[in-house]
Amino acid sequence: MTDIRVKICGLSTPQDVAAVAAAGAAYAGFVFFAKSPRNVSIEQAAALAVEAPVGLCKVALTVNAGDAELDAITRAVPLDMLQLHGRETPGRVAEVRSRYGLPVMKAVGIADAADLPQIALYEQVADQLLIDAKPPKEAELPGGNGLAFDWRLLAGRKYWQKPWMLAGGLTPENVAEAIRMTGARQVDVSSGVESAPGEKDAGLIEAFTRAARG
Numbered sequence: 001m002t003d004i005r006v007k008i009c010g011l012s013t014p015q016d017v018a019a020v021a022a023a024g025a026a027y028a029g030f031v032f033f034a035k036s037p038r039n040v041s042i043e044q045a046a047a048l049a050v051e052a053p054v055g056l057c058k059v060a061l062t063v064n065a066g067d068a069e070l071d072a073i074t075r076a077v078p079l080d081m082l083q084l085h086g087r088e089t090p091g092r093v094a095e096v097r098s099r100y101g102l103p104v105m106k107a108v109g110i111a112d113a114a115d116l117p118q119i120a121l122y123e124q125v126a127d128q129l130l131i132d133a134k135p136p137k138e139a140e141l142p143g144g145n146g147l148a149f150d151w152r153l154l155a156g157r158k159y160w161q162k163p164w165m166l167a168g169g170l171t172p173e174n175v176a177e178a179i180r181m182t183g184a185r186q187v188d189v190s191s192g193v194e195s196a197p198g199e200k201d202a203g204l205i206e207a208f209t210r211a212a213r214g
């Protein structure tokens, strides 16, 4: 067993939280984005978060959220981290970090080598980075699309100082290869552990976590 840390994103039922905890994942993500099949209300997320065992990092994922939305979420939901998954500027990331006193993970979308400098930029202000596939132009969702990017873009790169997580199109079948190619120590998945959009599958969560951790 390796020390790879796994994030399962888009939980919406108590069974999901139990499956994530039983599988030994490190992070549980709650999506606050109305168009997502994984969207949860603040009340739902609060109820799920209190079910989470101590040590499971509870992450709220928002997209271009303003202070009012973040105030409401952070007031009601016991959280350990905020994930910013929109077009938040480095300045906004810094503002959110200082306003809420929670670690912030900024998602950076990668399609080709021209996107890589964004990582170094956001690393200056975020606590962690989520290196995800850039969504296609016509996509409804900025993440959770089950699409991978070319992992060779990250191969052998050692110059990021902050912790980072690999995401995008990972599955129980490909996660070990993705880790091998990129050197990721943390991985994130959503669609790859679902039986239908928004429906997490406990067997796939277990299989993904086992495959990632070796």
Ligand SMILES: O=C(O)c1ccccc1NCC(=O)[C@H](O)[C@H](O)COP(=O)(O)O
Binding pocket: 009, 010, 029, 031, 033, 036, 037, 038, 039, 061, 063, 085, 132, 141, 142, 143, 144, 145, 146, 147, 167, 168, 169, 170, 188, 189, 190, 191, 192
């Ligand atoms: O998952 C969503 O529905 C979602 C909606 C809006 C913004 C981001 C979203 N997901 C972000 C994540 O952290 C996903 O886990 C990540 O993009 C990987 O998704 P997948 O390729 O489906 O494994």
